[in-house]
Amino acid sequence: MPTIHPKIEEAVSTLDLNPVTRRRLLSGTGLFSASLAAGALLSGCSQQEDEPTGGTGNFPATPKWKFTFVNHVTTNPFFTPTQYGMEDAATLLGIEKPQWTGSQNSIVAEMVNATNTAVSAKVDGIAIAVVDQNAFRGPVDKALDAGIPVVSYNADGARADPGTNRLAYIGQGLYESGYELGQRALQVVESGEVAGFIATPGALNIQPRIDGAQQAIKDSGKPITFTPVATNADVTRGLSIIDAYAQGHQNLAGMLAVDAGSTSSVGQTVKKYDMRAKGLKVAGGFDLIPETLTGIKEGNLDYTIDQQPYLQGFLPVLALYLYKLSGGLLAPSETNTGLLFVTKDNVVPYQDTKTRYQGSATDQVLVPRSGPIPHG
Numbered sequence: 408m409p410t411i412h413p414k415i416e417e418a419v420s421t422l423d424l425n426p427v428t429r430r431r432l433l434s435g436t437g438l439f440s441a442s443l444a445a446g447a448l449l450s451g452c453s454q455q456e457d458e459p460t461g462g463t464g465n466f467p468a469t470p471k472w473k474f475t476f477v478n479h480v481t482t483n484p485f486f487t488p489t490q491y492g493m494e495d496a497a498t499l500l501g502i503e504k505p506q507w508t509g510s511q512n513s514i515v516a517e518m519v520n521a522t523n524t525a526v527s528a529k530v531d532g533i534a535i536a537v538v539d540q541n542a543f544r545g546p547v548d549k550a551l552d553a554g555i556p557v558v559s560y561n562a563d564g565a566r567a568d569p570g571t572n573r574l575a576y577i578g579q580g581l582y583e584s585g586y587e588l589g590q591r592a593l594q595v596v597e598s599g600e601v602a603g604f605i606a607t608p609g610a611l612n613i614q615p616r617i618d619g620a621q622q623a624i625k626d627s628g629k630p631i632t633f634t635p636v637a638t639n640a641d642v643t644r645g646l647s648i649i650d651a652y653a654q655g656h657q658n659l660a661g662m663l664a665v666d667a668g669s670t671s672s673v674g675q676t677v678k679k680y681d682m683r684a685k686g687l688k689v690a691g692g693f694d695l696i697p698e699t700l701t702g703i704k705e706g707n708l709d710y711t712i713d714q715q716p717y718l719q720g721f722l723p724v725l726a727l728y729l730y731k732l733s734g735g736l737l738a739p740s741e742t743n744t745g746l747l748f749v750t751k752d753n754v755v756p757y758q759d760t761k762t763r764y765q766g767s768a769t770d771q772v773l774v775p776r777s778g779p780i781p782h783g
Contacts, residue, residue, distance in 0.1 A: 487766035492720030532727030562612035585619025599660030664692035674702025
């Protein structure tokens with residue numbers, strides 16, 4: 408009799424066959440039929456969700472853990488690469504695609520409900536954008552008490568108070584990035600008025616940035632007046648507010664913004680009124696939407712800050728996975744996803760390269776590069 412795979416023998420042994428039929432199935436022409444029967448039997452026995460699956464690389468077999476991301480603006484294109492990042496990490500590790508949930512319009516109550524739903528569903532890990540200083544304390548404690556690890560991403564409460572007992576924050580240092588935004592402006596601004604535009608004052612994913620920019624200018628000791636200006640989460644309304652402010656303050660030395668919509672609107676306003684010719688020294692902000700990149704290339708914006716949204720999806724999945732894998736011994740660590748200034752000198756690759764990493768493409772691609780790597 409030919410060698411039979413142990414799994415086929417095991418499957419056939421469960422069938423109600425007499426000894427003669429069993430031998431015929433496992434030999435000669437019957438082998439193919441036996442294989443089919445065994446394969447059907449094995450595939451018919453659906454794997455339970457908590458049963459181990461094949462490990463990735465040298466990792467052991469694990470359950471197909473399910474993680475949930477709770478976001479404040481679930482349909483905002485800024486988070487497209489974040490969703491790609493979490494999906495790619497899950498695929499790499501052989502676990503379930505994480506759930507993307509929360510609120511479309513930064514309604515904290517909806518985010519809290521989504522968090523509580525995830526806890527009730529007994530998910531294996533949660534990542535939350537903590538955009539409110541107090542609302543998530545209870546839900547996160549509830550998750551931790553249930554043995555569910557929780558990390559924050561993109562937003563982490565107030566500067567002096569993360570607002571939860573999450574295990575770690577994975578995202579940009581928000582106050583620090585705002586401080587760098589202000590310091591960069593100080594390289595060319597010696598005096599005058601600088602306006603700082605913010606879509607939603609108090610929102611803890613952007614308020615720390617404007618606080619940082621204001622403090623940088625204050626620390627400089629230069630005779631500069633920094634004025635925070637509320638725009639709007641609606642980009643069209645925000646643009647009209649920035650436009651009106653520019654008309655009423657034609658001697659601005661600087662225009663800074665701390666959110667994607669306001670940043671692109673600053674660039675459009677600078678171009679519309681030719682504000683460079685009127686003495687504007689600096690214009691800059693955050694994020695990589697196409698209008699902002701165009702503004703940099705045309706010279707209407709001096710710089711924008713890349714906060715690596717792809718990593719804000721990819722790294723939380725890795726952190727939660729390793730926590731589960733190690734029984735909690737590999738605790739998530741505070742991770743700053745970085746601060747990179749995009750200027751006219753380096754904007755072209757951002758515009759010309761379409762990748763999942765920037766949210767401008769869906770396919771997996773290898774992006775080749777060559778030449779020296781810039782360094783300070």
